Amino acid sequence: MKQRLKELVPEYIRNLKPYEPGKPLAEIERELGIKRSVKMASNENPLGPSPKALKALLKHAKCVNVYPDGGCFYLREKLAKKLSVRPGELIFGNGSNEIIELLLRCFVKPGDNIVVSQYSFLMYKIIAEGLGAEIREAPAKNLGHDLEAMAGMINDKTRLVFIANPNNPTGSYADKRQLTKFLSASPKIPIVVDEAYFEYVEARDYPDTPALKKRFSNLVTLRTFSKAYGLAGLRVGYGIGNSDLINYLNRVRQPFNVNSLAQASALAALSDADHIKKSLTLNRLGKKQIFESLAKMGIDFMPTEGNFILLKVGRGRKVFEDMLLRGVVVRPMDVYGLPEYIRVTIGKKEDNRKFLTELASLLGKS
Amino acid sequence: MKQRLKELVPEYIRNLKPYEPGKPLAEIERELGIKRSVKMASNENPLGPSPKALKALLKHAKCVNVYPDGGCFYLREKLAKKLSVRPGELIFGNGSNEIIELLLRCFVKPGDNIVVSQYSFLMYKIIAEGLGAEIREAPAKNLGHDLEAMAGMINDKTRLVFIANPNNPTGSYADKRQLTKFLSASPKIPIVVDEAYFEYVEARDYPDTPALKKRFSNLVTLRTFSKAYGLAGLRVGYGIGNSDLINYLNRVRQPFNVNSLAQASALAALSDADHIKKSLTLNRLGKKQIFESLAKMGIDFMPTEGNFILLKVGRGRKVFEDMLLRGVVVRPMDVYGLPEYIRVTIGKKEDNRKFLTELASLLGKS
Numbered sequence: 001m002k003q004r005l006k007e008l009v010p011e012y013i014r015n016l017k018p019y020e021p022g023k024p025l026a027e028i029e030r031e032l033g034i035k036r037s038v039k040m041a042s043n044e045n046p047l048g049p050s051p052k053a054l055k056a057l058l059k060h061a062k063c064v065n066v067y068p069d070g071g072c073f074y075l076r077e078k079l080a081k082k083l084s085v086r087p088g089e090l091i092f093g094n095g096s097n098e099i100i101e102l103l104l105r106c107f108v109k110p111g112d113n114i115v116v117s118q119y120s121f122l123m124y125k126i127i128a129e130g131l132g133a134e135i136r137e138a139p140a141k142n143l144g145h146d147l148e149a150m151a152g153m154i155n156d157k158t159r160l161v162f163i164a165n166p167n168n169p170t171g172s173y174a175d176k177r178q179l180t181k182f183l184s185a186s187p188k189i190p191i192v193v194d195e196a197y198f199e200y201v202e203a204r205d206y207p208d209t210p211a212l213k214k215r216f217s218n219l220v221t222l223r224t225f226s227k228a229y230g231l232a233g234l235r236v237g238y239g240i241g242n243s244d245l246i247n248y249l250n251r252v253r254q255p256f257n258v259n260s261l262a263q264a265s266a267l268a269a270l271s272d273a274d275h276i277k278k279s280l281t282l283n284r285l286g287k288k289q290i291f292e293s294l295a296k297m298g299i300d301f302m303p304t305e306g307n308f309i310l311l312k313v314g315r316g317r318k319v320f321e322d323m324l325l326r327g328v329v330v331r332p333m334d335v336y337g338l339p340e341y342i343r344v345t346i347g348k349k350e351d352n353r354k355f356l357t358e359l360a361s362l363l364g365k366s
Numbered sequence: 367m368k369q370r371l372k373e374l375v376p377e378y379i380r381n382l383k384p385y386e387p388g389k390p391l392a393e394i395e396r397e398l399g400i401k402r403s404v405k406m407a408s409n410e411n412p413l414g415p416s417p418k419a420l421k422a423l424l425k426h427a428k429c430v431n432v433y434p435d436g437g438c439f440y441l442r443e444k445l446a447k448k449l450s451v452r453p454g455e456l457i458f459g460n461g462s463n464e465i466i467e468l469l470l471r472c473f474v475k476p477g478d479n480i481v482v483s484q485y486s487f488l489m490y491k492i493i494a495e496g497l498g499a500e501i502r503e504a505p506a507k508n509l510g511h512d513l514e515a516m517a518g519m520i521n522d523k524t525r526l527v528f529i530a531n532p533n534n535p536t537g538s539y540a541d542k543r544q545l546t547k548f549l550s551a552s553p554k555i556p557i558v559v560d561e562a563y564f565e566y567v568e569a570r571d572y573p574d575t576p577a578l579k580k581r582f583s584n585l586v587t588l589r590t591f592s593k594a595y596g597l598a599g600l601r602v603g604y605g606i607g608n609s610d611l612i613n614y615l616n617r618v619r620q621p622f623n624v625n626s627l628a629q630a631s632a633l634a635a636l637s638d639a640d641h642i643k644k645s646l647t648l649n650r651l652g653k654k655q656i657f658e659s660l661a662k663m664g665i666d667f668m669p670t671e672g673n674f675i676l677l678k679v680g681r682g683r684k685v686f687e688d689m690l691l692r693g694v695v696v697r698p699m700d701v702y703g704l705p706e707y708i709r710v711t712i713g714k715k716e717d718n719r720k721f722l723t724e725l726a727s728l729l730g731k732s
Contacts, residue, residue: 018613107375235434235623248371
């Protein structure tokens with residue numbers, strides 16, 4: 001069967017590394033004899049979910065025997081109003097990752113290519129490779145996206161361009177002028193701007209892509225409830241785009257892709273301006289706190305428009321492992337081609353302090 | 367852009383009907399001026415979720431800011447033990463629908479075909495068409511699967527066979543002898559047995575596919591927590607198969623496809639034998655109640671091994687609409703090629719009575 005299976009599966013899928021399920025943090029802690037580690041590895045909201053979202057979740061919990069609404073009706077209506085777009089210009093996914101997948105499945109076939117930037121979010125490449133697409137990766141500029149270099153990589157086989165803005169893991173961003181210039185010059189293929197972290201952006205020249213969509217009908221914006229809204233565990237993200245384009249994605253979307261508690265919680269979270277405000281304030285202060293300490297320690301770091309910081313520590317994988325033993329979980333960056341770096345999620349004041357103290361001690365900077 | 371998009375999307379995706387989001391039941395009720403309709407349309411568990419699952423859900427709710435465990439560690443360990451399979455022989459999905467999709471994406475490319483039965487679950491065909499596959503549909507026998515006819519449809523371009531057992535919407539099933547014969551004769555391509563309703567089966571000659579897997583390494587079993595376990599709103603299903611085959615599916619699976627509350631609830635539900643027992647008893651009694659009444663009314667129906675009944679009412683779509691106005695939601699079967707039929711989910715005693723009373727009144731049988 002092994003050999004026969006191999007013949008049945010396309011080479012580009014066989015070549016993918018199968019996902020190796022890691023153990024949950026609780027299991028690792030038990031094995032290492034650590035308790036209450038501080039998790040600063042996945043860019044989650046350290047304040048937890050919005051209290052309004054949690055209340056809505058608890059209210060709907062007893063009805064989980066019923067299938068979710070396949071059209072995300074109430075969430076769609078409310079979000080369309082908030083964003084000043086039409087309901088048909090929105091699509092919801094099992095996390096925005098699913099919308100990345102729907103885009104790739106609709107527009108990319110074996111032999112086509114996609115254009116991404118070096119050091120950008122890995123999921124674009126992984127999914128595209130599983131569809132037999134070629135990845136054209138534009139070299140980064142100061143680790144961030146170089147939109148001019150990306151434009152130069154587009155050819156007649158390019159079917160999608162992914163711009164993470166701000167980019168994970170570098171924290172860099174493209175400003176309105178750069179993005180508009182890129183869109184003006186690019187051919188009429190879908191240009192996807194992934195704004196998973198847009199709520200955290202402080203830069204004043206950050207583009208308003210739902211508004212730009214009126215001018216550029218090939219622009220697709222991706223956003224999520226996993227980061228600032230604190231609903232990563234529930235899986236809900238969305239795309240904004242021209243309704244013709246969205247309709248193609250709907251053709252390959254499964255009807256019950258967004259679970260009912262995700263819908264109820266996201267709907268309620270949209271009304272919780274207070275929780276978003278608190279989360280952004282915490283992030284702003286935490287960023288300042290970490291930046292100041294890193295500067296004092298003489299550790300290089302990237303400016304960031306997200307809720308995470310990329311910093312240069314030498315042997316990133318080793319620092320990750322040592323920090324884990326000290327009860328702080330960060331993310332090594334070797335898989336992104338940045339072996340000298342780690343990424344840390346900005347946390348609560350006391351968590352940031354713990355991270356900084358342990359890092360200083362580990363690197364002999366205290 | 368419209369024309370350009372059309373050129374970019376493969377014809378087999380363009381030809382799919384985009385999903386038209388219907389309104390949620392609460393909206394329809396409001397428009398029709400109906401209150402508290404009885405929903406017997408989606409084969410959900412009328413007793414609700416398992417109380418143990420609900421308790422686990424509420425316990426984990428405040429942590430939904432954290433990403434789900436990408437490997438479903440605890441659920442996997444427990445289920446593997448329960449089924450006497452290895453953890454690596456299981457894959458979890460955002461509903462078992464997602465596993466159907468992963469199978470098709472791994473094994474089917476444009477020009478390949480899949481073999482299904484007439485009147486079987488529609489999702490196999492819809493997803494396969496979106497991948498450019500040909501659908502080879504074997505004629506049904508007494509509305510159910512004819513495994514011999516299905517075997518005859520397999521050719522050298524066949525990449526997957528789907529056998530829904532019991533089948534939705536007909537309630538029919540393949541027994542152990544039929545399935546073993548089919549497996550013995552079939553080529554070494556994945557044979558998928560979709561057992562979404564297996565908990566409800568009363569037939570004593572129903573096959574034990576997780577055990578048969580030892581003999582037939584190309585056998586894949588699909589199951590779900592959406593039906594008897596009452597967790598449809600949370601989206602969690604699973605596949606059981608040879609670990610080489612499961613590993614191919616894992617290559618195209620997204621790491622956070624199963625949300626954290628689904629994992630916690632499903633894990634707890636596995637321990638709630640009492641809730642399953644109550645659910646099956648309710649179903650058995652409800653089936654008897656409905657069968658007896660339908661027989662008295664002289665309405666033709668199919669025997670069923672599921673939690674739903676297919677019955678012949680004449681103009682199915684019209685009966686569905688009229689029943690809706692009477693506050694009972696059933697499912698018209700024209701989309702399955704059965705325009706004279708409706709499908710009703712077996713509910714609580716009083717719901718069944720309401721359904722039977724309204725149906726009798728509508729059809730002039732009272």
